[in-house]
Structure formats: structure tokens, C-alpha cells
Amino acid sequence: MKVIGVSGSPRRGGNSELLLEQALDGAKSRGAGIEKLVLDELEVNPCRNCDDCLESGVCTTQDDMQAIYPRLDEVDCLFLASPVFFLTVTAQTKAFIDRCQCLWVRRNVLKVPDKKRRRGLFISTAHSERPVVFQSAISVVRAFFSTLNVGYDAELLFGGMEEKGQIALHPTALKEAFEVGARLASGEEVAEPMAPMVLRPIGVVRNMGEESEVILQADFAEALDGIEGFSHIKVLYWMHKLSPQGRSTMKVHPRGRMKLPLTGVFATRSPSRPNPVGISTVRLLERRGNILRVQGLDAIDGTPVIDIKPYLPGYDSTPDASVPDWVGRRDAG
Numbered sequence: 050m051k052v053i054g055v056s057g058s059p060r061r062g063g064n065s066e067l068l069l070e071q072a073l074d075g076a077k078s079r080g081a082g083i084e085k086l087v088l089d090e091l092e093v094n095p096c097r098n099c100d101d102c103l104e105s106g107v108c109t110t111q112d113d114m115q116a117i118y119p120r121l122d123e124v125d126c127l128f129l130a131s132p133v134f135f136l137t138v139t140a141q142t143k144a145f146i147d148r149c150q151c152l153w154v155r156r157n158v159l160k161v162p163d164k165k166r167r168r169g170l171f172i173s174t175a176h177s178e179r180p181v182v183f184q185s186a187i188s189v190v191r192a193f194f195s196t197l198n199v200g201y202d203a204e205l206l207f208g209g210m211e212e213k214g215q216i217a218l219h220p221t222a223l224k225e226a227f228e229v230g231a232r233l234a235s236g237e238e239v240a241e242p243m244a245p246m247v248l249r250p251i252g253v254v255r256n257m258g259e260e261s262e263v264i265l266q267a268d269f270a271e272a273l274d275g276i277e278g279f280s281h282i283k284v285l286y287w288m289h290k291l292s293p294q295g296r297s298t299m300k301v302h303p304r305g306r307m308k309l310p311l312t313g314v315f316a317t318r319s320p321s322r323p324n325p326v327g328i329s330t331v332r333l334l335e336r337r338g339n340i341l342r343v344q345g346l347d348a349i350d351g352t353p354v355i356d357i358k359p360y361l362p363g364y365d366s367t368p369d370a371s372v373p374d375w376v377g378r379r380d381a382g
């Protein structure tokens with residue numbers, strides 16, 4: 050078992066490199082042969098799109114990548130670590146990735162078979178605590194791993210990391226890195242990360258007090274055809290003002306009332322939740338082209354709308370539904 054760890058941070062001993070070292074130590078503890086490459090200390094020039102590789106699948110730029118290509122062929126596990134710089138991987142990491150274009154050519158243009166399935170781990174740290182900060186970097190690394198026939202088997206992403214070495218103060222991060230490295234190297238199952246989803250807003254809420262308007266983007270207007278026949282609709286929206294803390298909250302007192310029991314967010318209608326999706330059943334007063342005038346929409350002005358569905362009494366009401374006691378106490382005020 051051969052494991053290569055690639056560190057893309059220009060900061061030696063930084064957060065992502067410390068995590069990478071732990072993951073490599075974990076792999077070593079299971080008998081793997083490990084190697085660490087620090088891109089900032091190597092000469093890895095950017096791809097010049099010279100197209101030399103198009104016929105041969107071989108890169109002609111003479112620098113340290115030439116010694117890395119055969120190692121990438123042999124590797125069983127690839128651990129790639131890069132902090133987030135301006136919402137994506139560092140320039141060092143991106144140059145390394147782009148220089149693997151010749152491997153993309155081998156696979157997709159020259160159709161050279163590569164049956165070896167490798168395992169992959171992406172490690173990243175960022176200053177921001179918003180999970181979305183990793184999204185672009187994940188997309189880049191997923192595409193890169195797929196080119197090398199490396200699975201996107203695991204990821205270690207830690208926001209709120211600014212100072213060099215701060216990751217060592219995190220209660221579990223280094224241990225998690227060690228364990229995931231060990232599991233990957235020993236062929237054990239790891240919970241594969243789910244790909245992030247991209248939601249496209251379809252419109253926006255104009256809150257006018259009692260009534261609101263849902264203003265859809267003009268190109269979605271025809272998708273409303275037929276909605277006029279329904280007295281009520283469900284509007285799904287994105288509670289865009291929710292703070293990063295709100296997105297990592299697991300339990301709340303419903304409506305912030307301390308007398309109500311501390312309850313898991315998924316058992317409440319609290320806006321605090323990992324994905325701030327809101328849903329309101331509203332009366333449909335009028336449709337004008339791409340605009341719906343509604344009553345009872347519990348969303349602030351400017352809220353992005355992500356979906357609209359008709360209210361179907363047969364599906365959407367359940368006469369025998371029961372609820373915990375606190376719901377009655379909440380509604381009693």
C-alpha cells in the first residue's frame with residue numbers, strides 16, 4: 050500500500066499540513082508506505098496549454114512534475130491538502146492539478162485504460178465558518194480525483210482556522226485525520242461524503258405585511274401555469290440571513306422560550322438548522338404573470354424562493370397526526 054500526501058499550502062506547519070501529517074501517520078500505522086510532497090518547495094509550473102500532451106499523453110514541461118507523474122501512477126491512496134484561498138485551492142495546488150491535464154488526455158482522448166482504482170482524501174481548512182466556503186475547492190478536487198481514477202472517499206474540512214497551527218487546538222481534528230488516514234490505507238469502509246448540491250433561486254419574496262408577493266424570475270413564469278386553480282400553495286424559501294452559528298445549532302428551545310424543552314432542530318420549525326430551508330403554506334390571492342400575491346407567507350423581504358408546490362389536501366393534511374405536549378403550550382403563548 051503506497052500513500053502519497055500532497056501539501057498545497059505555502060505555510061509550512063500550517064493547519065492543512067498538520068492534518069495531512071496526521072492522516073499519513075494513520076496510514077503508516079496500518080503498514081502503508083507514505084510519502085509527503087510539499088508543492089511550495091517543488092518547482093511545479095502552471096500548464097501552458099501547449100497541447101504537446103495531446104498525441105502522447107506526456108507533459109513536456111521540464112520541472113519537478115516529471116518525477117511526480119510515475120508516482121501518481123503507482124499510488125494506492127492520494128491525500129490532497131490545500132487551504133482555501135479566495136474560495137478555492139491555493140495556486141500551488143491548482144498548478145499541480147492543471148499539470149495533470151496530460152493524464153486527463155491519456156484517459157479521455159487517448160483512451161488508455163487505467164483499471165487501478167485509488168482511494169482519495171481531501172483535506173482543507175479556511176478562515177470562514179460557513180460550510181459553503183469549501184464548495185468551489187471540493188468541485189475542483191472532485192474533478193481532479195476523477196481524472197486520476199481516485200475516489201473522493203473522504204474529506205476533512207475545518208472552518209474557523211486562521212492562525213498557523215490553530216488546528217491543534219481543535220478537540221478532535223487531528224485524531225479524526227489520523228483515523229481516516231488509517232481507514233483509507235487499510236481498505237476499511239469510510240462514509241463517502243455526499244456531493245454538495247447547488248440550489249438556484251427561482252424568485253424572491255416581497256413582504257408587504259399581511260400580504261406578500263412571490264416574484265419569480267421571468268423565465269419561470271410558464272412554470273406557474275395552472276396554479277390559479279389552487280386556493281393554497283406551499284412556498285419553500287432559503288432563510289439567507291441565518292448565521293453560521295445558526296447552521297451548526299443542533300438543539301433549541303422552541304421559539305426561544307426557555308420553558309419549552311430543549312429539542313433537536315429537526316423536531317422543531319426553528320430557522321436554525323444546517324440547511325436553512327423554510328416552508329409556508331399560504332393562501333394564493335392572485336397570479337399576475339410571474340408574480341404570485343399570497344397571504345400568510347412567513348418570510349422576510351428579499352428572501353430567495355427555491356420552490357413552489359400546490360397544496361393538495363389529500364397529501365398535505367393528516368387528520369390523525371399527533372404532536373408532543375410542548376406544541377400545545379407553544380401555541381397557547
Ligand SMILES: Cc1cc2nc3c(=O)[nH]c(=O)nc-3n(C[C@H](O)[C@H](O)[C@H](O)COP(=O)(O)O)c2cc1C
Nearest residue numbers: 058063064065132133134135136174175176177210
Ligand atoms: C491568500 C489567502 C486567501 C485566503 N482566502 C480565504 C477565503 O477565501 N476564505 C477563507 O475562509 N479563508 C481564506 N484564507 C484563510 C486560510 O484559508 C486559512 O488561514 C487556512 O487555515 C490556512 O491554512 P494553512 O495553515 O494550511 O495554510 C485565505 C488566506 C490567504 C493567505
